[in-house]
Amino acid sequence: MAAPAATAAELEAQGFRPLDEASLVAYIRATPALAASLGGRVDALEVKEVGDGNLNFVYIVLSEAGSVVVKQALPYIRCEGDSWPMTRERAYFEASALQEHGRLCPDHVPEVYHFDRAMSLIGMRYIKPPHIILRKGLIAGVQYPLLAEHMAEYMARTLFFTSLLYNSTTDHKKRVAQYCGNVELCRLTEQVVFSDPYMVSKFNHWTSPFLDKDAESVREDDGLKLEIAELKSIFIERAQSLIHGDLHTGSIMVTTDSTQVIDPEFAFYGPMGYDIGAFLGNLILAYFAQDGHADQANDRKDYKEWILKTIEESWNLFQQKFVGLWNKHKVGNGEAYLPAIYNNPELLSVAQKKYMTSLFHDSLGFGSAKMIRRIVGIAHVEDFDSIEDASKRAPCERRALDCAKAILKGRRQFESIEQVIAHVRSITHD
Amino acid sequence: MAAPAATAAELEAQGFRPLDEASLVAYIRATPALAASLGGRVDALEVKEVGDGNLNFVYIVLSEAGSVVVKQALPYIRCEGDSWPMTRERAYFEASALQEHGRLCPDHVPEVYHFDRAMSLIGMRYIKPPHIILRKGLIAGVQYPLLAEHMAEYMARTLFFTSLLYNSTTDHKKRVAQYCGNVELCRLTEQVVFSDPYMVSKFNHWTSPFLDKDAESVREDDGLKLEIAELKSIFIERAQSLIHGDLHTGSIMVTTDSTQVIDPEFAFYGPMGYDIGAFLGNLILAYFAQDGHADQANDRKDYKEWILKTIEESWNLFQQKFVGLWNKHKVGNGEAYLPAIYNNPELLSVAQKKYMTSLFHDSLGFGSAKMIRRIVGIAHVEDFDSIEDASKRAPCERRALDCAKAILKGRRQFESIEQVIAHVRSITHD
Structure with a gap:
């Protein structure tokens, strides 16, 4: 499909590291826009991984005073057992489109609170149950x-x-x-x-x-x-x-x-x-x-x-x-x-x-x-x-x-x- | 049509100055690719302005040992008495297309010898009479x-x-x-x-x-x-x-x-x-x-x-x-x-x-x-x-x-x- 996937060292040199629940919490605490979406209450966060792990990590993060979804694109897609390298830059286009479509149709598109291009990471409104x-x-x-x-x-x-x-x-x-x-x-x-x-x-x-x-x-x-x-x-x-x-x-x-x-x-x-x-x-x-x-x-x-x-x-x-x-x-x-x-x-x-x-x-x-x-x-x-x-x-x-x-x-x-x-x-x- | 034309001072700050016959000769002497097209004989050049002055300056330059056409885009077009500002960047696209089409069809496209983006200037093969x-x-x-x-x-x-x-x-x-x-x-x-x-x-x-x-x-x-x-x-x-x-x-x-x-x-x-x-x-x-x-x-x-x-x-x-x-x-x-x-x-x-x-x-x-x-x-x-x-x-x-x-x-x-x-x-x- 495309160029071979970058190694972990190459990814790190690009400023990318895949987050897990612990490093996600640290990232949120260091990022004002994400902390704000949680009402500033970042001491005791509840984190749930909900992505299917095929393309992206998707975490729901809840505090007593707010919530946010954090989505991180991985440098590949898994599909039917195969793994294809796939540019993380798709996160940039996803964030850009969410922002543009959100501006045009705010009732039906979640707000983007934060975008980190190096990390391929989008923080956006949590679309709550019963959705x-x-x-x-x-x-x-x-x-x-x-x-x-x-x-x-x-x-x-x-x-x-x-x-x-x-x-x-x-x-x-x-x-x-x-x-x-x-x-x-x-x-x-x-x-x-x-x-x-x-x-x-x-x-x-x-x-x-x-x-x-x-x-x-x-x-x-x-x-x-x-x-x-x-x-x-x-x-x-x-x-x-x-x-x-x-x-x-x-x-x-x-x-x-x-x-x-x-x-x-x-x-x-x-x-x-x-x-x-x-x-x-x-x-x-x-x-x-x-x-x-x-x-x-x-x-x-x-x-x-x-x-x-x-x-x-x-x-x-x-x-x-x-x-x-x-x-x-x-x-x-x-x-x-x-x-x-x-x-x-x-x-x-x-x-x-x-x-x-x-x-x-x-x-x-x-x-x-x-x-x-x-x-x-x-x-x-x-x-x-x-x-x-x-x-x-x-x-x-x-x-x-x-x-x-x-x-x-x-x-x-x-x-x-x-x-x-x-x-x-x-x-x-x- | 577009933004107002740049002033002479603004153009100069961009590295652009419209050439006349005298400054063209100096420019050619200082530019190896153009000098080479003239067989290196840049002491006694014959220069003819052949552009219609509406969009571009076009000069035919002849030496005893070679020839070149020099085309410089102006920051406007004149048409039917009106003057419209028009980006000089068109010279970049003209040079790019000449090069790409020339590579694909060299028999029917003149070669580009030299391109100077700041000066919006293209040096290309002179298509001689009886063309x-x-x-x-x-x-x-x-x-x-x-x-x-x-x-x-x-x-x-x-x-x-x-x-x-x-x-x-x-x-x-x-x-x-x-x-x-x-x-x-x-x-x-x-x-x-x-x-x-x-x-x-x-x-x-x-x-x-x-x-x-x-x-x-x-x-x-x-x-x-x-x-x-x-x-x-x-x-x-x-x-x-x-x-x-x-x-x-x-x-x-x-x-x-x-x-x-x-x-x-x-x-x-x-x-x-x-x-x-x-x-x-x-x-x-x-x-x-x-x-x-x-x-x-x-x-x-x-x-x-x-x-x-x-x-x-x-x-x-x-x-x-x-x-x-x-x-x-x-x-x-x-x-x-x-x-x-x-x-x-x-x-x-x-x-x-x-x-x-x-x-x-x-x-x-x-x-x-x-x-x-x-x-x-x-x-x-x-x-x-x-x-x-x-x-x-x-x-x-x-x-x-x-x-x-x-x-x-x-x-x-x-x-x-x-x-x-x-x-x-x-x-x-x-």
């Missing part, structure tokens, strides 16, 4: 009545305000250049989303033997390969907005009245549709997983309807909010649609429809690609993995895969999210 | 039998070898970030190509009163405005290759057996189609100008046919060479079309056709936009301006404008360059 990872809530069958509204707001604000619809080309290019530095994470996405699932790769796996033929058919589908090449180009070449870059349902923490987006370490200037697609695609995965979670107590039928309604509302509210921001800020620094050119409401409205249709098709393409890679690629989703019986899991995954393939190839035929949902529903019922 | 600017040759009705072959080679090599078809994403993003710095020149293009012609702007002019209605109809053509918005987005957002950025027929010097591309100060990572379109669009302008240059001695009919043939061959040879490079380098650092995925010749061939069709439509779009702005925007072309009788010039310009509007709006319907040429021809004959 849980959305994916776990979707598996448990919990409805989040405000999820669509909140995510539409988050996506509309972060994507609009970092696009050329709002910013001058000068500001835009400056930020694009900055985030070009996060290329190692972009390359990881390129590999695991746009390449590996479509070729023989030791990293791929699937529910075998049930999906052997399905995985093979992905690798032999020329139509799919033509579409994925186009999406891969857009992903790398098109600097449209500062995107989160990994906006699946594992990057979102929720309660019934709060939605918080975390972990933007893949952030860069890329296509807006990649974020929207990630969110919608992962909801569709959750939908297809429900049959595997159904039992006599709960057939999950109502819950499946709620997921579909959430998908529908997420796109429709996003679209409405995004166009609303566009109309509100049509006179400003943005140079993409100058008022002197798009000088009548009908023309602007047609231009907006064209823009949103193109964004819709991008979102469907990227969303489908994200679904496919979760079934036949390296990293799967707990939605399916938690269905223990493989003979029960496989048909759920197959429906999701078939759905994704059809949407990816036929995305330009869909004119509304309702049509997409009708398609999703049609696959379930056969 | 003339291609545009002047096109006005004079001179045929260049190798032009299509040479330009196809130049475009194929510079665009292919700086794209993701050849380079790793890591190298690509590094260079994209570097050229984001040339944003002031990008903004100038945005304004003069993608904005001003479609709105009321004091910078616009046209052959009045003949084309008053035509200019107005551009400003009121909603279909055109929808298309130009899309092209503008692609221009700013899509970092496909290191493009020249200003590849019109005034940036090319020719003899019957040599073709040299100069002046890439607008270079940045942008859409390939912008370069291809600039070249083809300016040839179409030259075609429509021929009726204004016809006289009893020469009806220019044969010459018009030669221009059309050159357009046809330029695209077809470009396509052939570009796909040839792709096939030759399909196993390499490029990650866009991995051999393990595009693993049979038929699939790769279909993928290439899809890629080239999309590039063709981009080129037609950008080429048309470049034509339109030369008729109703700020900077016109000598092809038309040299037709002194306005009543004779206006119908030529109108045909070019009508042709460009139709191609811009209908570009996706064209399947081959032959169809485009049939369309160009149909407009001439009505």
